[in-house]
Amino acid sequence: MYPNSPSTTTDDLGAGGPGLLTVANRSLVGRQEERAELRGLLGNPAVRVVTVTGPAGVGKSRFAAAAYADVAQSFEDGGRAVDLNDVAPDQDPETLLAEILGLETGTGRPVHTLLRAYFQPRRCLLLLDGCDRMRAALVPAVTRLVNDCPGLTVLTTGNERLGIYGEVLLRLRPLELPPADREPDLDELREIPSVKLFVERTVVSRPNFALTEHNRDAVVRLCRRTDGLPMAIEFAAARMKMLSPQRLLDELDTSLDALSGTEFDTLSRHRSMGAAIARQLDTLDKDERDLLRRLAVFHRAFDLPTAQALWSGGAGELQRLLETFVDKSLLYTEECSDGELIISMLGLTRQFLLEEAHTLGEDRELSAAHAAFCVDLTAGAESGLRGPEQSRWLLVLDYWRQDLTSALDFLACTRDTANLVAIAVNLREYWQARGEIGEGIARLRAGLDDAGGLTPAQQAEGRLALAELLLAAGEMTAAEDCLGKARAAYEELGDAAGVAACIRGAGLVALRRGDLAEADRRLEDCVAAAADDDRAEHAEVLRVLAEVRRAEGDAACARRLAEEALEFFERQRDVRNIALTRLVLGDVAFALGDQDGAVDLYRSALRDIAELRHLALCALGLEKFTLLLTRSRGQSMETWRRAARALGAAAGIRAATGCVAPAPVRMEVDAVTALTRVRLGEEEAAELAAEGRQSPPEAAVAAVLAPSESVEPDRAPDGAGNPLTPREREVAELVANGLTNREIARRLGIAEWTAVNHVRKIMRKLACTSRVQVASWMSQQDSARRSRPTALRPTGARASRA
Numbered sequence: 001m002y003p004n005s006p007s008t009t010t011d012d013l014g015a016g017g018p019g020l021l022t023v024a025n026r027s028l029v030g031r032q033e034e035r036a037e038l039r040g041l042l043g044n045p046a047v048r049v050v051t052v053t054g055p056a057g058v059g060k061s062r063f064a065a066a067a068y069a070d071v072a073q074s075f076e077d078g079g080r081a082v083d084l085n086d087v088a089p090d091q092d093p094e095t096l097l098a099e100i101l102g103l104e105t106g107t108g109r110p111v112h113t114l115l116r117a118y119f120q121p122r123r124c125l126l127l128l129d130g131c132d133r134m135r136a137a138l139v140p141a142v143t144r145l146v147n148d149c150p151g152l153t154v155l156t157t158g159n160e161r162l163g164i165y166g167e168v169l170l171r172l173r174p175l176e177l178p179p180a181d182r183e184p185d186l187d188e189l190r191e192i193p194s195v196k197l198f199v200e201r202t203v204v205s206r207p208n209f210a211l212t213e214h215n216r217d218a219v220v221r222l223c224r225r226t227d228g229l230p231m232a233i234e235f236a237a238a239r240m241k242m243l244s245p246q247r248l249l250d251e252l253d254t255s256l257d258a259l260s261g262t263e264f265d266t267l268s269r270h271r272s273m274g275a276a277i278a279r280q281l282d283t284l285d286k287d288e289r290d291l292l293r294r295l296a297v298f299h300r301a302f303d304l305p306t307a308q309a310l311w312s313g314g315a316g317e318l319q320r321l322l323e324t325f326v327d328k329s330l331l332y333t334e335e336c337s338d339g340e341l342i343i344s345m346l347g348l349t350r351q352f353l354l355e356e357a358h359t360l361g362e363d364r365e366l367s368a369a370h371a372a373f374c375v376d377l378t379a380g381a382e383s384g385l386r387g388p389e390q391s392r393w394l395l396v397l398d399y400w401r402q403d404l405t406s407a408l409d410f411l412a413c414t415r416d417t418a419n420l421v422a423i424a425v426n427l428r429e430y431w432q433a434r435g436e437i438g439e440g441i442a443r444l445r446a447g448l449d450d451a452g453g454l455t456p457a458q459q460a461e462g463r464l465a466l467a468e469l470l471l472a473a474g475e476m477t478a479a480e481d482c483l484g485k486a487r488a489a490y491e492e493l494g495d496a497a498g499v500a501a502c503i504r505g506a507g508l509v510a511l512r513r514g515d516l517a518e519a520d521r522r523l524e525d526c527v528a529a530a531a532d533d534d535r536a537e538h539a540e541v542l543r544v545l546a547e548v549r550r551a552e553g554d555a556a557c558a559r560r561l562a563e564e565a566l567e568f569f570e571r572q573r574d575v576r577n578i579a580l581t582r583l584v585l586g587d588v589a590f591a592l593g594d595q596d597g598a599v600d601l602y603r604s605a606l607r608d609i610a611e612l613r614h615l616a617l618c619a620l621g622l623e624k625f626t627l628l629l630t631r632s633r634g635q636s637m638e639t640w641r642r643a644a645r646a647l648g649a650a651a652g653i654r655a656a657t658g659c660v661a662p663a664p665v666r667m668e669v670d671a672v673t674a675l676t677r678v679r680l681g682e683e684e685a686a687e688l689a690a691e692g693r694q695s696p697p698e699a700a701v702a703a704v705l706a707p708s709e710s711v712e713p714d715r716a717p718d719g720a721g722n723p724l725t726p727r728e729r730e731v732a733e734l735v736a737n738g739l740t741n742r743e744i745a746r747r748l749g750i751a752e753w754t755a756v757n758h759v760r761k762i763m764r765k766l767a768c769t770s771r772v773q774v775a776s777w778m779s780q781q782d783s784a785r786r787s788r789p790t791a792l793r794p795t796g797a798r799a800s801r802a
Contacts (some may be wrong), residue, residue: 016689020732028059028066029200029230030175030193038067038170040349042153043074044123047168048146051131051156054172055329056276057231061085061129061156063172068155075153077122085130085269093134093141105361112141116148131158132283137601139163159280160327171329172345174228178220186211194223197230201237209240216247223748224261225252226310232273235259256351273569277352283328291321292330292345293362296353297370298680301334301344309365309373319649360496367410369434374407375419378426385429388573391612397430408443417454421447429576434467435615435657459500460489467505472616474660476509483509497534500526504541510547512662519548539568543581550584551664555591562588563752578606579617587753596727597630597754600761610701617652618697621667622646625704630672640679641688642704647673649700650691655693664709722781723765731758736775 027034041050052064072079082100084093092110103114119126126145132136139162146164157164161169175193175708178184189195189759190645194302198219202209213217222245226232237448238261251258260272270276281289292309294300304319311318322343325331357363364484367532377400385394397404404423404711409421424443442464451459467482483505507522523545526540542565550558569577578711586601603626609617626646632640647669654661661669677685692700724732734744745755768774 006387017270020303028063029197031059031063031066033705034063034170035067035070039070039382041170042067042071042155047153047166049142049154049156049162049167050170052159052165052170053160053329053519055159055174055227055229055349056280057229057270057273057348058172058174058329059230060172062128062230063153064129064157069127076153077124079125079127081127081128081129084134088129089133089465091134093138093191097141115145119145119149119152121151122149124153126152126154129156130158131162132160132280135160135162141733148384157285159329174232175233177224177228186213186216186566189216189220194226194228194233195219198223198233198237198527199407201234202240205238205241215245218249222249222252224346225249227348229273229348231270231276231593232259232348233437235261235273238262249462254736256348256355256371259348273348274352275423277349278512280330280424281352281419288321289326291561292317292325293353293357294366294369295331296345296350296357297366299347299406300399302344303342305339306373307343310369354615357369359575368405368414370403371407371410371416374404375422378404378423382426382432385433385576386572386574388575390575393428394433394612396429398434412446413445415450415453417447417450417452418458421454421458421462425461428465428468431469432659433576433612435653435659437469437473437616437658441466441473444469456489457493460486460493462494463489464498464505465503467502471505471508471512472757474512476513479510482505497537498793500534500537500541504537504544507541507544507548511544511551512664514663516548516552516671520545520552523548530585533761534576535568536572540577541563542585543577546581546588549587550591556587559585559588559592574615575612575800576757577615577794579605579612579614579621582608583621585754586624586628589750590628590631590752592765594750595628596725596755597750597757598628599632600757602755604757606701606705610698613698615657615697616659617654618701619650619657619659620646620665622650622653622700622704627668628667629704630675640676641684642671642686644680644685645692645695646700646704646791647676648689648696649694649695651689652693652695692758724762728758728762728765731755732762732774732778733773735759735762 017072019607027509037752038050038052043049052059052060052067068079068081072081072497080101081596082097084096087096092111094115098105098111098114098118101115101118105111107114113122126137128142135158138156142162143164144151144158146154146166151153161167175195175197178189178192184192190199199209199211222236223233226236235258236248238658239258241764243251243446246260256274256277257272259272262271270279281292281345290318291311295307297310298306304315307322308315308318326333330345330349332346333341334344335341354363357366367564378397381397381736384390384396404427408420408423411417411423421444424440424447428440428444431437444462447454448462448466454462463482464485467479467486470476470479470482483502486505487499487502490502503526505528510516510519510522520533524539526541542561546558546562546565547560549555562581566578566581567586569581581607584602586598586605586645589601590593590598602621606618606621606625609621623646626643629639650669653659660666673689676689679685680688693702722729730748734747739747741759742752744750744759745752748755759774762774766774766777768777
């Protein structure tokens, strides 16, 4: 196995045997820390048995051989290295070992006595490479040797531990892969172990190969596809003689056989990654292998309840089997920040199992079970995206995104329109949040066009969801058509909630077109239809109606409607709808002359939107907040610079997501965009807009919300040492008088949330942590003003007293 390598054995081994290894001290890429750790273990007299485990292709044999070469000569009597990889499982390990060591086994003495006599007087290292096939028989043999021979240290390799008391396990992980969250420069990339090994071995096959900016992306993807397994990387590198990295990736997408070679391509006995994985899986029984194939359908790591969804047996048996897979280095566990364990499978093992399932004719059954899991997952998400856990559910769906795409593709291919439409309907809010409106429209249209397998209720639900996405995409006529068909179906089914949702959708279409009279009429009808049947639908109708009333000039009515909607959404902790309603209330506050309240409401809404990473709302929030800033603080050049960046960011989001602004907002945005060019000049405005388009949405929100003196309210504090604006001082006086936020709002004729935000801002400015401290500060201010000499008081104060 290690040809042309000098043996590190220091004892005369006689004629030897077929399992005797000669070991070279070969350099290993990216194994410095593990190699040092193993040297330390083998040099510790208290450690008698060390087992190196890991998946097929990770390089256990080569790693153990290198460590053996490092330390064998530090043992007084050297070392013995034995290859057990190709030994028949029914062979007796003690007899085999005795024969390999050249001991006389035909003398009638028990073999274990011969071995004890050989090892007992020696202090040496015994390497047993490839113990999996003989594991059961090796356990008692190695246990006797260790107990009888105090100077013997045993190093073994295999896919799992032997299971001997005192055995120390060293799990050999795949080589480090390029980071997924950033793009290192070429110099850093060359030093990442998986890339370094690939380049080193590729140069052997193709001497003029070099890692360049041109091929770096394909090399990174190829290293990730190999899971960082040295054997797979070496097979890939050997194929570079006649292939490019990208061409090999294309072949690997088709078959795992792309990673194969000859005895000259790798030191392994295996001629392909498939062969190495097959040998590892041969240790499983039929039930274990069947379960592992079922788990291979998941693209991402999964937890125990997720695995249970594809398992018909009991939870206890499932856990036992998963533990077996972890022990055999077929699955890995990782603890998440919330304390939960997730379980993962290497990509090449997954590909082998899926190809095996296809050969066995099981692939359709497994994909159907996987799709059923996705239907259940999105059903939970649909309600979760309307409650207090929206942010978590969006992240959950982000995590399972690849699995959801795979399930949708399978359902489309098998024309399972019922489940296809079910998933698509459940994902409609997710697609808007993540800027994938086009995919949602395409999936729903595909399902509805082949509607033979849909019930009338499913068709109505699908059309309503499609109308919602079409509305977001600005396809008003198509949205109207879907709403009309959905409403007719809901009316026939007697579904009042569905009818109300369709009426609200029609009202939104009218509002987005700027037809306020039609929107008002539709939404008034909807209020009556939704009030008793669905409080959430009723609240959404009130919010949209508030938008209409504000646009019609009835700000007081708009405030009342929006505050009622907000009260419901806050009880539900529905962050998305809270943010939307605060945007409406911000518009209303500005219409009522409360600029500070409008700014505070917009800030609060944008923070919630940024936390959700809801792209469609992010664009709208950036646009509305920018319009407010330019109206209220347009005398500042900094305001116009912020406006140019923010509107550029919003335009970039809309271009990337296909989400279209409502017509009234679009008209205002176009007007303000033109004004930025006037105020800043064409060149600066264009540069700032380009900066905005290149900013991530969260960064764009943070930039527009960042504090700046030049965009703070243009009203000066009313006195030396007083940081409060006149409105804030008015609120602070009412706080000092003991009024609640609601009472302050009624006294000043502002929204309760505006009062809350005023109080928060006052407490921030005064560094107060309670209303009592605000009252105390006001009392001190009053005392200071009363004790101030008349000559030092402002002229206005003397004149008013006179």
